[in-house]
Amino acid sequence: xxxxxxxxxxxxxxxxxxxxxxxxxxxxxxxxxxxxxxxxxxxxxxxxxxxxxxxxxxxxxxxxxxxxxxxxxxxxxxxxxxxxxxxxxxxxxxxxxxxxxxxxxxxxxxxxxxxxxxxxxxxxxxxxxxxxxxxxxxxxxxxxxxxxxxxxxxxxxxxxxxxxxxxxxxxxxxxxxxxxxxxxxxxxxxxxxxxxxxxxxxxxxxxxxxxxxxxxxxxxxxxxxxxxxxxxxxxxxxxxxxxxxxxxxxxxxxxxxxxxxxxxxxxxxxxxxxxxxxxxxxxxxxxxxxxxxxxxxxxxxxxxxxxxxxxxxxxxxxxxxxxxxxxxxxxxxxxxxxxxxxxxxxxxxxxxxxxxxxxxxxxxxxxxxxxxxxxxxxxxxxxxxxxxxxxx
Numbered sequence: 001x002x003x004x005x006x007x008x009x010x011x012x013x014x015x016x017x018x019x020x021x022x023x024x025x026x027x028x029x030x031x032x033x034x035x036x037x038x039x040x041x042x043x044x045x046x047x048x049x050x051x052x053x054x055x056x057x058x059x060x061x062x063x064x065x066x067x068x069x070x071x072x073x074x075x076x077x078x079x080x081x082x083x084x085x086x087x088x089x090x091x092x093x094x095x096x097x098x099x100x101x102x103x104x105x106x107x108x109x110x111x112x113x114x115x116x117x118x119x120x121x122x123x124x125x126x127x128x129x130x131x132x133x134x135x136x137x138x139x140x141x142x143x144x145x146x147x148x149x150x151x152x153x154x155x156x157x158x159x160x161x162x163x164x165x166x167x168x169x170x171x172x173x174x175x176x177x178x179x180x181x182x183x184x185x186x187x188x189x190x191x192x193x194x195x196x197x198x199x200x201x202x203x204x205x206x207x208x209x210x211x212x213x214x215x216x217x218x219x220x221x222x223x224x225x226x227x228x229x230x231x232x233x234x235x236x237x238x239x240x241x242x243x244x245x246x247x248x249x250x251x252x253x254x255x256x257x258x259x260x261x262x263x264x265x266x267x268x269x270x271x272x273x274x275x276x277x278x279x280x281x282x283x284x285x286x287x288x289x290x291x292x293x294x295x296x297x298x299x300x301x302x303x304x305x306x307x308x309x310x311x312x313x314x315x316x317x318x319x320x321x322x323x324x325x326x327x328x329x330x331x332x333x334x335x336x337x338x339x340x341x342x343x344x345x346x347x348x349x350x351x352x353x354x355x356x357x358x359x360x361x362x363x364x365x366x367x368x369x370x371x372x373x374x375x376x377x378x379x380x381x382x383x384x385x386x387x388x389x390x391x392x
Contacts, residue, residue, distance in 0.1 A: 012042045014067075023222075029240075030243045030246075093108050093248075100103045117238055128279050135182060136170060140195070182214045196229075227339060232278065301338060301361035342372070342380075
């Protein structure tokens, strides 16, 4: 009670998070997590960039709003809004921005450690394709966040002495031709999951095997994209929740009269690597791992570590050690294949949701519902409704 009382002064705040996609949902969860810790805000939400207009900001200022927490991926598109806030000199915390153009004002920019995210991706590609070349595919938007990841990729790959390739979207080059020209094997880091999906789909059209010839790794872990792709897309998951929490904490400090750094980096920027089929050990993996993966892909619903080791005629220790040396685990591989099957069945409008748990190896529908909600941030029915509403 004392902790809550210490933070009981109500602050009027306007937040405009990017609500679509995993990043937006997790950012908002982090902000709400900060408020759950005992800080009290009177919150108004602008749910999209179209709602965050100059007139809306002026009204908020007139209404006594003390702080703004905004997701601004492109400063050009929100220049008028940022200019108004700069002149007003109210505390403003900005997420999703790599180009701090606003002059003056009381701005603080919360950013991920891009080097850490890219390094984690290269580490994973190095495990699944030891000694292979590495490549980077930027986002078509060429926005600052994509450029920052591209620069980090080039710098880190150069420092590690890796043979590297970068797709130049501005040169008029054809992505399929560029992919065909890459040495085999090559590990590809895409600027984000949507770009990784473009690479995977282009490989399929060009007859390039993923991950046997080219491994593909995205960034973000947007389950709606990664889980439904064929093959499912491996990805680096940034700490979106932590970024949202830190952004809220920074704004609170500023509203209390404290100075905040112009740029605040998220210390633990990487949550985890989500290993999926697009960047898994393949032809370069030990024979035991390849044999195990064949069995997992064909019968994941009925397998666990003990049954798989028995089917292969090896000890459990030998099997788990082989997977660990390849940068993954038996449990992770089984879970990912099962979950990919769940997504496939959910995408079929004629498949009832109830039996999916049994088909895919969960003990009960309740267990699957819990795991799905924890992983996707929504129920299976909500996912199916959004899936068909967006036409994916």
